[in-house]
Amino acid sequence: MTVAPHNYDHERALWDTFAASAFKGLPDGEPVFRWTQYADHPADPGPALLGDPASALEIGPGTGRALAHLASRGVKAVGVDLSPVAVARTRERYGHLGAEFVCAEVLDHLGEDPRNYDAIYSIFGAVWFTAPELLFPLVAARLNPGGVFAFSQPPAIPGAYGPQGMYKGGFAGPAMFTYRYSYPLDAWAGWLTAAGFTDVSVTELNAPVEGHIGTLIGRGVRL
Numbered sequence: 722m723t724v725a726p727h728n729y730d731h732e733r734a735l736w737d738t739f740a741a742s743a744f745k746g747l748p749d750g751e752p753v754f755r756w757t758q759y760a761d762h763p764a765d766p767g768p769a770l771l772g773d774p775a776s777a778l779e780i781g782p783g784t785g786r787a788l789a790h791l792a793s794r795g796v797k798a799v800g801v802d803l804s805p806v807a808v809a810r811t812r813e814r815y816g817h818l819g820a821e822f823v824c825a826e827v828l829d830h831l832g833e834d835p836r837n838y839d840a841i842y843s844i845f846g847a848v849w850f851t852a853p854e855l856l857f858p859l860v861a862a863r864l865n866p867g868g869v870f871a872f873s874q875p876p877a878i879p880g881a882y883g884p885q886g887m888y889k890g891g892f893a894g895p896a897m898f899t900y901r902y903s904y905p906l907d908a909w910a911g912w913l914t915a916a917g918f919t920d921v922s923v924t925e926l927n928a929p930v931e932g933h934i935g936t937l938i939g940r941g942v943r944l
Contacts, residue, residue, distance in 0.1 A: 752789035774839030781846025785811030
């Protein structure tokens with residue numbers, strides 16, 4: 722497998738720009754936890770996919786709404802994000818609920834922070850933007866026995882597999898870019914199994930409107 726040569730300065734700039742834009746349109750109200758890109762998907766499994774964790778780590782929490790939802794239910798909730806803009810905004814918006822937001826690169830954080838969790842998850846977050854053979858073993862090492870690892874993201878475009886570069890905001894101006902990783906369902910299941918997870922499931926949840934883009938959802942349990 723090919724691992725993209727990351728430049729975290731470029732990636733941090735991209736995610737700072739994304740965070741500044743995302744929070745402008747973020748409505749007030751209760752935090753929400755959903756795995757799909759559709760606000761009212763009737764088959765979205767919600768936080769039940771994580772079981773009943775006492776502690777959870779979200780890798781790439783973005784606007785922080787899912788993590789805040791868990792914190793509001795009494796879960797000891799931690800999120801790690803590369804963007805200082807996102808972390809500052811999420812702390813301001815949801816810190817009062819007890820959610821902790823950390824600014825760090827996910828591989829560094831998982832390798833250096835000694836805390837373990839009952840659940841680690843990613844919703845269109847770090848799993849989509851990090852090489853799975855590097856990320857998944859680190860996730861397994863930070864889970865308690867019986868802990869759940871779950872993630873969602875868009876399914877791969879057929880035939881377009883591996884690391885793929887992505888520019889922010891078109892093809893003019895400063896080169897802010899990142900890499901995302903796309904694979905067929907069985908490849909994601911293979912990465913989970915290789916990292917030591919059991920009860921592995923990787924499926925594509927159809928969109929609520931026929932013909933629209935579905936959602937890849939993966940899950941595994943640490944022995």
